Amino acid sequence: xxxxxxxxxxxxxxxxxxxxxAGDLTYRCIRCGFCLPACPTxxxxxxxxxxxxxxxxxxxxxxxxxxxxxxxxxxLDACIGCRxxxxxxxxxxxxxxxxxxxxxxxxxxxxxxxxxxxRVARRVGVGWLLGSPRMxxxxxxxxxxxxxxxxxxxxxxxxxxxxxxxxLGRLEAVLPPVPPPWRxxxxxxxxxxxxxxxxxxxxxxxxxxxxxxxxxxxxxxxVNRAAIRVLEAAGFEVVVPPGQGxxxxxxxHAGQLERAAWQARRNIEAFERxxxxxxxxxxxxxxxxxxxxxxxxxxxAGARRPGAEQEMGxxxxxxxxSNRVRDFTELLADVPLPPLGPLEGVVTYQDSCHxxxxxxxxxxxxxLLRRIPGLRYVELPEADRCxxxxxxxxxxxxxxxxxxxxxxxxxxxxxxxxxxxxxNTPCHLQMLVGARRSGLHRQxxxxxxxxxxxxxxxxxxxxxx
Amino acid sequence: xxxxxxxxxALLEALRDIVGPAGVVTEPAQRAAYGYDATPxxxxxxxxxxxxxxPEHVQQVVALAARRRVPVVPRGSGTNLSGGTVPAAGxxxxxxxxxNRVLEIDEANxxxxxxxxxxxxxxxxxxxxxxxxxxxxPGSQAVSTIGGNLAENAGGLRGLKxxxxxxxxxxxxxxxxxxxxxxxxxxxxxxxAGYDLTHLFVGSEGTLGIIxxxxxxxxxxxxxxxxxxxxxxxxxAAARAVSxxxxxxxxxxxxEFLDRGTVEAVEAxxxxxxxxxxxxxxxxxxxxxxxxxxxxxxxxxxxxxxEGAREVEVAGSEAEGEQLMAARRYAxxxxxxxxxxxxxxxxxxxxxxxxxxVRAIQAAAERHRVRICTFGHAGDGNxxxxxxxxERDPDEMARVEAAFEEIFDAAVRLGGTITxxxxxxxxxxxxxxxxVGPGALxxxxxxxxxxxxxxxxxxxxxxxxxxxxxxxxxxx
Numbered sequence: 001x002x003x004x005x006x007x008x009x010x011x012x013x014x015x016x017x018x019x020x021x022a023g024d025l026t027y028r029c030i031r032c033g034f035c036l037p038a039c040p041t042x043x044x045x046x047x048x049x050x051x052x053x054x055x056x057x058x059x060x061x062x063x064x065x066x067x068x069x070x071x072x073x074x075x076l077d078a079c080i081g082c083r084x085x086x087x088x089x090x091x092x093x094x095x096x097x098x099x100x101x102x103x104x105x106x107x108x109x110x111x112x113x114x115x116x117x118x119r120v121a122r123r124v125g126v127g128w129l130l131g132s133p134r135m136x137x138x139x140x141x142x143x144x145x146x147x148x149x150x151x152x153x154x155x156x157x158x159x160x161x162x163x164x165x166x167x168l169g170r171l172e173a174v175l176p177p178v179p180p181p182w183r184x185x186x187x188x189x190x191x192x193x194x195x196x197x198x199x200x201x202x203x204x205x206x207x208x209x210x211x212x213x214x215x216x217x218x219x220x221x222x223v224n225r226a227a228i229r230v231l232e233a234a235g236f237e238v239v240v241p242p243g244q245g246x247x248x249x250x251x252x253h254a255g256q257l258e259r260a261a262w263q264a265r266r267n268i269e270a271f272e273r274x275x276x277x278x279x280x281x282x283x284x285x286x287x288x289x290x291x292x293x294x295x296x297x298x299x300x301a302g303a304r305r306p307g308a309e310q311e312m313g314x315x316x317x318x319x320x321x322s323n324r325v326r327d328f329t330e331l332l333a334d335v336p337l338p339p340l341g342p343l344e345g346v347v348t349y350q351d352s353c354h355x356x357x358x359x360x361x362x363x364x365x366x367x368l369l370r371r372i373p374g375l376r377y378v379e380l381p382e383a384d385r386c387x388x389x390x391x392x393x394x395x396x397x398x399x400x401x402x403x404x405x406x407x408x409x410x411x412x413x414x415x416x417x418x419x420x421x422x423x424n425t426p427c428h429l430q431m432l433v434g435a436r437r438s439g440l441h442r443q444x445x446x447x448x449x450x451x452x453x454x455x456x457x458x459x460x461x462x463x464x465x
Numbered sequence: 466x467x468x469x470x471x472x473x474x475a476l477l478e479a480l481r482d483i484v485g486p487a488g489v490v491t492e493p494a495q496r497a498a499y500g501y502d503a504t505p506x507x508x509x510x511x512x513x514x515x516x517x518x519x520p521e522h523v524q525q526v527v528a529l530a531a532r533r534r535v536p537v538v539p540r541g542s543g544t545n546l547s548g549g550t551v552p553a554a555g556x557x558x559x560x561x562x563x564x565n566r567v568l569e570i571d572e573a574n575x576x577x578x579x580x581x582x583x584x585x586x587x588x589x590x591x592x593x594x595x596x597x598x599x600x601x602x603p604g605s606q607a608v609s610t611i612g613g614n615l616a617e618n619a620g621g622l623r624g625l626k627x628x629x630x631x632x633x634x635x636x637x638x639x640x641x642x643x644x645x646x647x648x649x650x651x652x653x654x655x656x657x658a659g660y661d662l663t664h665l666f667v668g669s670e671g672t673l674g675i676i677x678x679x680x681x682x683x684x685x686x687x688x689x690x691x692x693x694x695x696x697x698x699x700x701x702a703a704a705r706a707v708s709x710x711x712x713x714x715x716x717x718x719x720x721e722f723l724d725r726g727t728v729e730a731v732e733a734x735x736x737x738x739x740x741x742x743x744x745x746x747x748x749x750x751x752x753x754x755x756x757x758x759x760x761x762x763x764x765x766x767x768x769x770x771x772e773g774a775r776e777v778e779v780a781g782s783e784a785e786g787e788q789l790m791a792a793r794r795y796a797x798x799x800x801x802x803x804x805x806x807x808x809x810x811x812x813x814x815x816x817x818x819x820x821x822x823v824r825a826i827q828a829a830a831e832r833h834r835v836r837i838c839t840f841g842h843a844g845d846g847n848x849x850x851x852x853x854x855x856e857r858d859p860d861e862m863a864r865v866e867a868a869f870e871e872i873f874d875a876a877v878r879l880g881g882t883i884t885x886x887x888x889x890x891x892x893x894x895x896x897x898x899x900x901v902g903p904g905a906l907x908x909x910x911x912x913x914x915x916x917x918x919x920x921x922x923x924x925x926x927x928x929x930x931x932x933x934x935x936x937x938x939x940x941x
Contacts, residue, residue, distance in 0.1 A: 027805040027857065031503045032797075033544045033608040037584070046562040046582075048543065049498040061497050071494040090798035091807070 015069070015108030018257075021299065022101035023063025028093045029056045035085035035095075040386040040404045041078055049075045052085035052095055059102045070110040076103055078400060080393045081253050082353035082386035087360075096292075096358065101299060103255030136245055139218050144178050167398035174432035175219055205235040205335065209276035211267075211325075213286045214246035216425040220449070223428070227282045227328055227451035233338050233458050236331075243270035247281075249289035249354075250391050252296060261300035264293045265314060268321045279321065282328040282451050284352025284424035285391065288359050290325040293318040327355060328451060329423060333364035341460025342374030343453060345418035350408070350431060351383045352424030365423050365450055372457045378415045382408075389430030402437075405430060409438035412445070420447045469554060469921070470534040472512035480515055480557075483525045488516040488563075499540065499558040500551065503605075505806050505856055507548035507891050511538065511558040518563050520638060520646065520677035527675060527922075528644025530557055536924045539671040541582060541610030546809055547890030549617060549670050553925035559675065561612050567591045568678070574652045575683045576635060581612025581676050588681075598686040600627035603886070604797070612676050618668030620886030622793075625844030626718045627684075629886065631667040636680035639666050642673075642917035652680060665912070670888050671923040673916045687752035690718065691762045692786035693779040695747045695769035696740055700724070702773040703745035704820035707843045709768045710749070711816065715761050719750035720844030721793045724823060727800065727838040727851075728792075734799035737791050740776060747774075747843065748793050750786070796840045797851075804836070804853035810869060812876040813885030816846040825875035826850045833868040835861065847885035873899065874935065890926050895933035 035052040036042050042051035049058060055075055061067040076099060083096050146152050152172075155161050161169040208231055212224055228238050248263030267290070271279055281287035289296070297318050347369055355361050362384075370377050388394060388404030412420055412434070420435070422428045428449055435441040470476075480489045490496065491513050500510040512535075517523045530537045536556030543550050552558050565582035570592060577592055577599065585606040592599050602621035603609055609619065615637070620629040636650035639662075649662040666674055697703040707720060723731065723746040732739045739746060747769065751761040766777045780786035801807045814822045823839055826848070830837035841848035850872055854865050873883045873896050883889075883896045898906055910928060913920075 027855075030505070030801050030807045031501055031543075032801075033503060033542055033605065036542060036608050037586075046565075047495075047498075048560075049495050051498075054498040057498055057501060058494050061494075067494055067497055071492065075494060075498075091801035092798075 015105045018101045018105035018108065019059075019063050019069070022059050022098045022105060025094055025098045025101075026056045026060035026063065028091055029053065029060075030091045031057070032090060034090055035088045038084040038088035038385075040080055040082060040084070040388065041400060043385075044400060044403045044407075050078055052079075052089075055079060056093065056095065056098060059098055062102075062105075069106055072102070073106045073110055076106065078397055080353075080386050080388060080390035080397075080401075080404070082390065083357040084353060084384060084386060087357045087384075097295065097299065100252050100255065100257065103253070104257045105255075107255040136214050136218065139214075140178070140221075143175075143218055144180055147175075147177055148180075165395075167395045167401070170433050170437070171394065171429060174429065174436055176222075178219065178221065206237070206277035207275070208236045208238045208278050208280045208331070209271050209274050210238050210240045211247070211271075211279055211281040211286060211290065212240065212244060213281065213283045213425055214250075215429075216283055216286070220425060220428060223282065223449045223451055226449070226455035227280075230332070230337075230451055230454045230458060231280065231328075234332060234335050239274050239276060241270045241274045243273070247286040247289040248296070249285050252289065253391050257296070257300045260289075261297055264296055264318065268293065268314075268317050271321060272317070277324065278331060279325045280328055280331055281325065282423070282449065284327060284355025284359065284361075285426060286424075287325060287327045288354035291322050291359060293322050327359060327361055327364070327423070329355075329364040329368055330359070330361050332454075333367050337371065337454070338458055339461035340372055340454070340457040341462070343372055343419075343457055343460070344374055345376070346378055346416055347372075347375045347419040347421055347453070348378045348380040348412065348415045348417035349383060349421045349423075349450075350380055350387055350412075350427055352422070352427050353384075353386045355423050356384055365421070368450055368454060369421055372453060375419070375453075378417055380415055380417075381411045387427050387430045387434070389424075389426035391426055394426075394430055394433070401430075405434045405437065409434045409440065413438065413440060418444055418446065419453070420445060421450050421453060422447060423450055469536055469556060469924075472535060472556065476529070476533055476535065477513060479529055480513065480526065483529070484515055484517055484522050488518070488522075490514040490516070496558075499543075499560065502540075502543040502545040502548065502550040504546055504548040504551065504890070504892055505808050506862075507551045507553075509552040509555065511552040512555050514558045514560055516560050516563050520564075520640065523559065523561075523564075523640045523675055523677050524644055524646055526557065526559060527640050527642065530921055531642060531644055531919060534919055534921060536921050537675070538923050539581075539612065539616065539675045541613035542584065542605075542608045544605040544609045545613065545617065545890065546811070546887040547617075547670075547884065547892040549888050549890035549923070549926060550613075551891060553891060556921075556924075561610065561675075564612075564677070565610075570595060570597070570683075571652065572597070575685075576652050576680050577683055578678065578680045579611050580678060581610060581615075583611045585609050585611060585614055592683055593686055596686050598684040599633065599681060600684065601630045601633060603630075611679060611681070615667050615676050615679055616669065616671050617888040618886070620842070620845075620847060622719045622721060622842060624842055624847065624886075625720055626716045631664055633682040634663050634667050634679060635682050637663050637666055637676050638678035639674035639676055642919060642922045646677075647674075650680070668888070670890060670926050672913060672926050673922065675922070687718075689755040689758045690750060690752040690783070690786065691758050691780060692719075692748065692750045692789045693762050693766050693769075693777065694789040694792065695749070695766070695774040695778075696743045696776040697745040697747070697769075697773065698742065698775050699744050699773070700823055701820050703747055703843075704823075706747060706769045706772040706774065707819060708817060709772055710765050711844075713764060713768060715751075715765060717749050717761065717765060717844060718752040719748065720842070721748040722746070722819070722839075722841055722843035722848070723748075723792060723796060724827075724839040726836070727796050727840045730799040730803060730838060731792050731795050734802060735791065735795045737788070737795065739792060743775070746792060748790060750790075793840070800838055800851050800853060804855055806854045806856040808852040808854065808865065808869075809887075810850045810852070810872065811841075811847060811885045811887045812850060812872050812881060812883065813845075813847040814876055814879045814881030816844065818879040818881065819843055819846055819848075822846075822848060822876060822879055822881065825879075826872055829868045829871040829875070832871070833864040835865050835868050837868065837872075842885075845885075846881065870896075870933070894925075894927055894929040895931070897927065897929065898932045899935050 248260035252260035388401040394401040564580040603619040
């Protein structure tokens with residue numbers, strides 16, 4: 001047995017540098033285990049290697065040469081990356097940073113070990129489609145064409161996707177019809193979109209540069225429109241900076257730190273061109289990434305030490321950028337809203353992990369929901385626990401993702417909610433899958449972003465009744 | 466350490482036959498994750514991790530291990546602070562986390578019967594939902610398991626008034642080293658039929674048998690609880706207040722202490738509003754019927770004022786009480802952030818010697834140039850000198866060790882003990898003779914020999930091959 005525990009060969013290069021950076025951070029873990037009850041994958045398996053403490057110990061063992069990097073990889077892959085463990089951790093261990101740097105080290109040292117679905121998802125999805133604003137535009141076209149050409153009907157009728165890649169099939173099945181790309185393209189590219197709010201207060205509260213997000217803008221673009229209308233109605237001037245793209249979170253979480261850093265620099269440049277008071281995102285995960293740009297650029301710089309000095313200018317620019325980033329709910333929580341008309345039903349809210357555990361925003365989304373007349377707010381049990389979406393986790397680790405999702409939907413059912421409010425893109429899609437999978441969609445459960453609910457309430461508030 | 470049998474393919478196959486293939490784990494990474502607990506500096510690696518789901522599994526695994534002379538280390542959530550779950554000699558780690566059912570809550574007899582993998586907080590929730598109360602509340606209650614609590618006889622914040630885990634153990638089902646199963650005690654409040662085997666296994670740290678089921682005593686849930694906080698400008702005044710509270714015939718549910726270093730760290734971390742220059746903070750809580758609680762809390766506040774507290778705050782509501790308790794709740798978080806390695810010890814003295822012990826800790830830290838902050842359960846004299854250090858610095862670690870040696874010596878000299886609630890395990894086995902003496906140690910060895918002659922159950926724990934020679938340390 002012991003023979004397999006032999007020291008892993010230590011290789012020089014980027015992978016080793018990243019592993020050293022991650023390994024150094026692991027020493028902050030005091031192994032108290034307080035993270036165990038917070039971890040969705042530990043909760044599901046009760047297995048130590050599927051817990052934050054276990055993963056940190058494995059990264060440390062790899063760093064110390066007691067384990068091969070490839071042996072550690074499956075356990076890091078199985079992490080959803082919700083970072084609930086960081087909220088639970090008494091010692092302030094930066095788990096997210098350990099995870100990302102260790103994954104980057106694995107990408108560098110042990111590639112080619114993934115299943116084909118995952119490789120395709122990572123290369124085509126993460127690397128290519130979400131890679132640049134231009135490819136994002138192409139993705140919009142592709143999705144639209146797929147839906148209107150009849151291909152979607154063929155795929156669904158034959159069950160082709162469901163058989164080839166079941167997880168992707170489940171996601172595909174819940175995608176709402178997307179509007180033709182040319183209709184949104186112009187709007188997105190222009191600055192200062194939209195008409196001023198009817199109360200004439202447009203822009204009086206300041207200027208918001210709106211961050212669209214990649215999957216959000218491809219799959220759930222209408223939510224972005226709704227959010228922009230709400231911000232304008234609340235008195236903000238909203239601009240949508242051209243040249244923005246993916247926040248880079250999917251890349252960073254997948255260990256593609258260089259690509260993530262590239263996204264960060266591009267976004268910083270795009271947003272610097274429009275002078276704005278705030279950068280607003282409606283996706284908890286994107287917002288968290290935008291707020292962590294300084295750390296990301298520092299990590300990326302640390303990973304290739306020779307060029308580190310050139311990063312210094314970028315670090316300062318990243319800090320200035322990140323200081324302006326606000327979540328949609330964070331910005332609106334303290335602002336008077338125009339009169340809200342009543343909506344009907346019982347609403348509950350699923351925290352976005354990265355909104356709650358990284359941005360530490362807990363109350364604002366709840367406050368906003370409580371301000372909508374006619375809606376009865378019910379707290380969701382274990383709302384602070386991950387839904388299993390985890391960026392592309394639901395595609396790469398479908399089994400665990402569904403176990404976590406089933407537990408989540410059982411809680412949703414128990415609340416008796418008719419509306420499940422969300423504040424993040426992957427959660428939104430995952431909850432749509434969950435509503436269908438649990439059959440709750442047939443009982444009328446709607447999954448809606450808080451921005452959509454506010455938009456509708458504002459519209460109803462305007463209509464003379 | 467003695468020679469053990471090898472974990473070979475035949476043994477693995479036999480284990481799979483017992484618990485099923487999914488219950489036997491051999492991948493290096495998976496095994497590595499079962500080689501540690503919360504104790505700094507102690508790590509091992511089991512040859513195999515086995516996940517039983519019923520007592521029969523445990524019984525068969527231990528019987529097999531006994532035949533093959535392979536070590537068996539029982540493990541719950543691995544929150545142990547003395548290396549108790551570290552597989553020091555390899556072998557089998559028996560992970561009991563999947564035996565996690567609350568089997569029965571008997572409202573007529575006020576007992577709960579549980580499997581060992583039940584998480585302590587899970588039991589709290591289950592019994593409190595029925596207006597019942599399981600008092601033991603070790604600091605890791607949200608994570609730790611009842612099996613681990615019993616094996617270590619874990620304490621907690623409510624020890625002064627309500628005692629420790631062992632005080633709630635009424636009956637156990639235990640798998641012995643031979644693979645035999647014995648039942649001890651039961652639901653009888655009074656039961657003197659023979660030796661008290663229940664309390665032989667409580668605190669035995671997995672070295673005498675493996676607890677597979679426990680029947681625990683419950684109490685009615687106290688109807689009311691109230692908290693007060695007192696800030697002192699000098700340590701002696703705080704210690705006098707503790708003694709005066711007890712002398713006034715008050716037994717508070719909680720009587721917690723934070724020293725200057727801890728107060729400073731908590732304030733820097735959480736800004737809870739503790740005044741600067743505080744040498745000590747006492748947190749007091751009482752529970753029970755409302756009038757009695759109010760009376761006790763007011764009297765404790767008055768005693769603190771009389772003994773020279775600079776500030777005394779009494780919570781008006783549960784929420785305010787929670788805020789006052791924040792200082793104590795944040796203690797570990799605040800300290801653990803200061804340096805990479807946090808060594809949490811639990812030297813304990815009779816409560817009348819509290820101030821002397823705190824001074825001895827501070828003196829030892831100063832002499833050896835290490836940073837030690839102390840907080841803990843003043844009411845029962847159980848302190849947590851917490852050393853903030855870096856395990857990668859061998860020079861500093863040597864000084865840390867020297868400081869703790871002095872601290873243990875001081876505790877024993879003051880009539881105290883080397884461990885109040887964490888256990889001996891690997892971390893304090895060299896010091897055990899200091900506390901119990903040669904006679905008691907021989908009795909302990911004889912018990913171990915009688916119950917586990919092959920030495921397969923949690924080998925290497927409690928008994929050191931070479932005990933530490935006690936140097937005469939001159940305090941001051």
